[in-house]
Amino acid sequence: MTRDTQDTVRNPLLSFSRALSAVVWKDLSAEMRSRELLSAMLVFALLVILIFNFALDLDPKTRQESTITAGVLWVIFTFAGTLGLNRSMAVEKDRGCIDGLLLAPVDRSAIYFGKTIANLVFMLIVEIIVLPIYSLLYNVNLFQPGLLLVTLLGSVGYVAVGTLLATMAVQARTRDVLLPILLFPVVLPIVLGAVKASGGFLDGIEMAEIRPWLNLLVVYDIIFIAIAFMVFDFVVEE
Amino acid sequence: MQTKPRLLTVLDFVTAALFVLATGMVFFYAPLEAVMGQVQRVFYFHVAAGWVGMLSFLVAAIAGVVYLTSTNRKWDIVSLSAIEIGIVFAFINIVSGSIWARPIWNTWWTWDPRLTTATVMELIYAAYLMLRQGIEDPDRRARFGAVYAIVGFVSVPLTFFSARLFRTIHPIVIGTNEAGAEGDFDMTPMMLQTFMFSLLTFTFIFADLLWHRIRVGRLADKVEQLRLKTIE
Numbered sequence: 077m078t079r080d081t082q083d084t085v086r087n088p089l090l091s092f093s094r095a096l097s098a099v100v101w102k103d104l105s106a107e108m109r110s111r112e113l114l115s116a117m118l119v120f121a122l123l124v125i126l127i128f129n130f131a132l133d134l135d136p137k138t139r140q141e142s143t144i145t146a147g148v149l150w151v152i153f154t155f156a157g158t159l160g161l162n163r164s165m166a167v168e169k170d171r172g173c174i175d176g177l178l179l180a181p182v183d184r185s186a187i188y189f190g191k192t193i194a195n196l197v198f199m200l201i202v203e204i205i206v207l208p209i210y211s212l213l214y215n216v217n218l219f220q221p222g223l224l225l226v227t228l229l230g231s232v233g234y235v236a237v238g239t240l241l242a243t244m245a246v247q248a249r250t251r252d253v254l255l256p257i258l259l260f261p262v263v264l265p266i267v268l269g270a271v272k273a274s275g276g277f278l279d280g281i282e283m284a285e286i287r288p289w290l291n292l293l294v295v296y297d298i299i300f301i302a303i304a305f306m307v308f309d310f311v312v313e314e
Numbered sequence: 315m316q317t318k319p320r321l322l323t324v325l326d327f328v329t330a331a332l333f334v335l336a337t338g339m340v341f342f343y344a345p346l347e348a349v350m351g352q353v354q355r356v357f358y359f360h361v362a363a364g365w366v367g368m369l370s371f372l373v374a375a376i377a378g379v380v381y382l383t384s385t386n387r388k389w390d391i392v393s394l395s396a397i398e399i400g401i402v403f404a405f406i407n408i409v410s411g412s413i414w415a416r417p418i419w420n421t422w423w424t425w426d427p428r429l430t431t432a433t434v435m436e437l438i439y440a441a442y443l444m445l446r447q448g449i450e451d452p453d454r455r456a457r458f459g460a461v462y463a464i465v466g467f468v469s470v471p472l473t474f475f476s477a478r479l480f481r482t483i484h485p486i487v488i489g490t491n492e493a494g495a496e497g498d499f500d501m502t503p504m505m506l507q508t509f510m511f512s513l514l515t516f517t518f519i520f521a522d523l524l525w526h527r528i529r530v531g532r533l534a535d536k537v538e539q540l541r542l543k544t545i546e
Contacts, residue, residue: 237465244458248448257444258462261437262469265476272479292476303468307461310382 095182099190103164104197113163117156117202124152125210134214145216146274150230150267152206153199157234158256160198161242164191169246178312188308192239199231222277222286229293230270233300237263240304243311269293322525329515329522336508336515344508347499354499356414358509362516364407364432369520370400371435375467378460390456391531392524393463394446399523401439403516408432427477434473438466452538 107113128134128148168174177187207227211218238259245255273289340358347354374396381389411429412422423429442462449455501509 240461240465244445244461247454247458248445249450250444250448254445254448257441261434261441262465264434265469265472268473268476288479292472292479296472299468299472300465303465307382307464310457310461313457 092183092186095180095186096190096193099177099187100193100197103191103194106167107194107198113160114198114201116163117160117198118205120159121152121156121202121206122209124148124155125206125213129213143271143275145210145214145218145278146271149206149210149218149274150271153203153227153231154234154260154263154267156202156206157199157231157238158259160202161195161235161238161259162245162252162255164195164198165239165242165246166251174312184309184312185305187312188239188304191243192235192304195239196231196235199235200228203227203231216278218278220277223274226270226273226277226290226293229290229297230266233266233293233297234263236297236301236304237266240308240311243308265292265296269296318529322522322529325518325522325525329518332515332518336512339508339511344505345502347505349499350418353414353417356410358512359516360407360410360414361509362512363403363410365513366516366520367400367404367407367432367435369517370396370403370524371439371463371467371470373524374400374463378463381456381460382464385453387452387456387535388532390459391528391535393460395524395527395531397439397442397463398527399520401436401443403520404432404436404439408436425477427474430477431470431474435470438469442466452535452542 125134125148128151132144132148134144134148168177178184180187207218210216238255241258241262242255245251245258248254269289269292273286273293276286276289336358340355344355344358346352374393377389377393377396380386381393408429411432415424416422442459445462446455446459449458
């Protein structure tokens with residue numbers, strides 16, 4: 077027995093975190109080589125901005141209220157997010173990787189949290205690129221700490237539910253159309269809370285009025301991470 | 315299993331009698347509401363249908379939890395049956411509400427928290443049916459159904475809460491109204507009796523339909539198993 081394995085046998089937390097980081101690292105390094113997921117999400121995000129630009133008048137000078145900015149941003153994130161979630165689970169399914177993952181002698185929740193963290197990283201990368209582009213195009217400053225916090229909280233909840241539902245959706249016959257149908261009605265509180273909170277920060281509304289929305293996001297995140305953690309076993313069981 | 319249980323037949327008749335009686339009470343026993351007039355009578359069945367909708371989804375979520383812990387197919391049938399009934403009654407709830415809202419709020423629809431939540435609920439459970447349709451393996455279908463019934467049900471109160479952070483105009487007949495609720499009224503004892511009786515009646519309808527639907531579900535299950543056997 078090497079020292080490494082001795083350590084892991086003694087400390088279950090250590091073995092969990094090792095399995096977790098292995099899953100995350102696997103996803104990130106696969107993405108580094110192929111770049112198919114991020115590039116698809118990014119191009120899609122830009123296309124959504126383009127379409128909204130002509131469908132709605134996005135110029136903040138003509139549009140006084142900043143709810144439109146917050147709204148468009150979250151539509152971009154949710155749509156691009158679905159694309160990413162679908163792809164990330166479909167890759168596992170198509171190449172039989174998920175079976176390999178499940179055969180590994182690690183806790184199933186390590187797989188769930190690993191996939192969730194990897195998906196969160198992809199989503200945050202997309203957001204970090206979309207925010208400055210949007211700021212530049214429409215001449216609004218989106219780099220406010222409050223807005224970044226909302227983006228993070230919203231993405232965590234979105235990805236936590238999304239990873240669970242995407243795991244189910246890819247195993248169904250109608251998988252490509254199924255994920256948004258399953259995900260959007262469940263994730264509505266996140267979209268609502270995130271849009272209102274980001275709009276509040278952009279308008280410079282008092283913190284006391286934004287706080288209920290932030291609380292909502294935090295509560296949602298906690299509840300759904302807990303539920304996904306409990307039921308993920310049943311979703312991947314053969 | 316093959317023969318219909320005696321108790322179910324009794325329940326059928328009791329439910330039918332209650333429903334006739336409740337309809338009679340709504341139209342002839344309950345007094346006419348002073349401001350809103352006849353259209354207020356929709357309220358009794360409107361709330362009762364909403365109650366059955368919520369009850370069904372609660373039963374479905376609980377049956378989902380029990381299925382995941384016991385993996386007894388019986389509970390999957392209960393969950394699916396409850397959701398199908400819930401979808402129908404939630405829809406009755408929405409439609410009857412719209413009929414009431416047209417003269418009272420002067421619009422068929424508004425994005426009020428309750429209305430939003432009711433719509434999202436319908437969409438969640440429509441998605442539930444689509445999810446089940448897309449999966450052939452019965453065990454996997456049951457597991458995924460149970461998981462989604464739980465996830466969906468937990469998200470409903472959060473949706474309601476988030477939509478409620480916007481101001482509401484929907485009247486709360488039981489409990490205190492927020493300022494700005496349009497179309498609220500105080501119930502007279504006779505109205506309250508009619509209302510409670512409608513709730514009771516609809517609960518009976520729910521139990522009766524659920525029982526029938528579970529029996530159908532069991533038969534469908536048997537057919538599916540026989541079919542899988544012949545394929546093998």
